Amino acid sequence: MGRPADRHGSDARCGPTRADRRHAGRGPPEKAAVSLFVKICGVTRPDAVEAAVEAGADAIGFNFHPPSPRFLSPQRATALAGPVPGHVQRVAVMLRPQQAEWDEVLEGFRPDSLQADADCLAELRLPEDVGRLPVYRDHERFDTDNFSIEIPCLFESAVSGKGRPPSWERAALLARRARVMLAGGLDPENVGEAVRRVRPWGVDVSSGVESSAGVKDPRRVRAFIRAAREADLA
Template sequence: MARAKICGLTREADVAAAVDAGADALGFLVDVPVDSPREISPARAADLVDAVPPFVTTVLVTMPETPERAVDLVERTGVDAVQVHGDFAATDLASLVARVEARVLKTVDAANPERARRYNGIADALLVDSTDASGAGGTGRTHDWDVTADLVREVDAPVVLAGGLTAENVAEAVRTVDPFAVDVASGVESEGGVKDHTAVRQFVSRAAHPEDPHEVSQV
């Protein structure tokens, strides 16, 4: 089984649907240098985070230029964890880890697993995604899951699998990679920034029960 993170939430109704579906973590996209229908302001993120019940992890997803900017956003949004995208030096990541109480996840490009290893032992978890030229994720593209499966076996940090996941392929992805968790944004949307609640339920259920066809048919 794998834990499930529903990312790119912008509406209270979608937050509630993800919680009801049993999602383990919810992601809120703030301060990124790319055009995304999922980006919200720090104040909006703080409001949505306040609506999340205990025992569901809230995650700030951001692409900060400096550790100081990331610290500021963590404090303003009140999240449990921060997911850092972009070309962040290992020393900067270590500085961020030392300065926030939130857990720190580092996103790494699936096409360059060697870079993931430099953050192993620093980040609390590694999120492997299909990134674009800017280093941002959320491309909606899958990658070579076998390569990520090798990374899962080689690093100590928990690995979160992202990139092109949907309710239709997440069970196969979990069986292939055996990640700690899976992450989805556009793969469970009816339109940009708006979640399809049925797809969210299916995604969470199939991530948790990838070997159980009866569970899949019942969602």
């Protein structure tokens, strides 16, 4: 199966951003030239941000869903994101936000893109320079045959942040049709197998690299990125 090449390009979001300009001019999707996109989600401390950046993460997720142990205020997210270099995407992670909730986040934190459930995300008004990362949730009747989307998307289980994996078989079918970021139940020990079996456009991890709920272990962050990269090159 061909590997998508434009993992960071301008069609990955609704408007050009720092990462878009840096990666402009990549070849068409069928030319396998660029490595797996890796996102470390739900950071809460500077050491996790530092580990993700140093290990080569492509994106870092900042969680704005209040019940989550990874929840951040916009002000705290801005402070954590301060050292993040321009080539690493800063993703605002929300579940099913209302417009007012999203606007409140936007007042204090300016992300490169917003991640939220696809149907909800489609109804939100976003600035032109903020991209969209729609989330699709796995279920037994998911229509893999007719799935189609032009921008990258995230595929995970029905519940976020609980370490539960979606069906890798369905994920593999979707990955043949779209730029799918696989999420849910991944960790340094199984991400290699997931990449080899699903061949996703990208991978996303949160609880799988934590020492306790909401606390990332920098060693596991580095191990996850290393294992994902090695499997992608295999």
